[in-house]
Amino acid sequence: MIRQRGFTLLELLIAMAIFAIMSTMAYVGLNQVLQAKADIDERLERTRRMQTAVNLLQTDLNQIAPRSIRDGFGDAQPALLGTPTGSDAAIQFTRNGWRNPLQQPRSHLQRVAYRLDEENRLHRLHWRVLDQAQDSVPVDTVILEDLESMEWRYQDSNAQWQDSWPPLQGGGQLTQGNSSTELPQLIELRLETGDWGELVLLFRPTQAG
Template sequence: MKLADTKPINVKPYSRGFTLIELLVALGLGAVIALLSFQALDGAIKIESRVSKITQQMNSVQRVWQFFADDIQHAVPRPWKDNFGNTQPVMLGLLGDRLSQGSGLSLGDDSYLLRFVRSGENNFLDIPRSNLQAIGYRITADEVDENFANDNTEPTVSLWRDYWRPIDSVNDPLVKSRLLIEKIKSIRFRYLSGNSQTAEDEAWITGWPESRDKNDQLPIAIEVTIDIVGVGAIVRLFPLAQQ
């Protein structure tokens, strides 16, 4: 009897899967990669937010200088009255550096670093009124912003520009306010008297008027220094028009 031909049986090799340790290692690596990716994305978002904030600050700085230049160029030696009806100098500027709210010249509940009267207001509707306008620059305390956190957690302030009519505050004027810039570390005004023979540092004074007998006089120039978080200290000089 002849045996039937038999074909060899092909046995597939054994396919070994991942061990538990290998799975744990793979999961751990995946978690680390995911965490690093999240941190990188979060860091990029924070950097973008900070860059955006700084860009906004730079734009705000330019706006501040534009307002200062226009207001100071149009300053006029016109006295004004306070809330009590007392006549004040044509320009009042506080002494030294100012950072905290409540250290300025009072008009109602607000405080001012600098007050004066300007001319040259536009009157497109040709309304019968004076072209004079009272101007006041004041500061208010900022809230903490993590995008602008200081190393020493120093307080910062915002600078506001107020203007109103009528000029004399005793008439309870309607004050209109505009926020110019936030996150100011310090702000300083210096004034150059018309009697100065030089523009060197010793000729500048930190408050105006320089004496009571000069209440009716304006300085010939004002220097403004603003130290801004994320930008640094910037100095600008603004000459006044000769009256």
């Protein structure tokens, strides 16, 4: 009768050590694969958000309408108000084509603003009315995060770039007054991003003169 020899303690310890090493290698490999997938998914999501934001900017800025408004204090505001970089509302304007699928009793024009906050998030604001009351509160949506800077410029009818719109006179007064309906020929937006570096976007309002 042949007797079967079992594992010695040393052989058992060696087998357990090999199994532990292989398990660790498999875990590390799987963890690296999962981390790589998470990184790719995060980058794809950031790319999707950027594309969505650019499409929204393009839709808004290409449909700027020459319609001035009254703010909550009854003061006239230009159809497009572009203030220097770093201000609370970098750009504010009236746009056409506000969809109304529910057939609500409102205008097809909409007042929109974009601003960059202290946490480098890009906000889109819109008002439900054009000529506002003191209690008119905009709908505020964050459309991009982790931006490093944002800068707007406006090209006038003489092909000169302006940092503000309407252009300012020497004394700091608006050249066309607060009720100006004049629109720039081109609008330039420079975004400094962590993922793609500097992006330069150009928009041409369809109703510009």
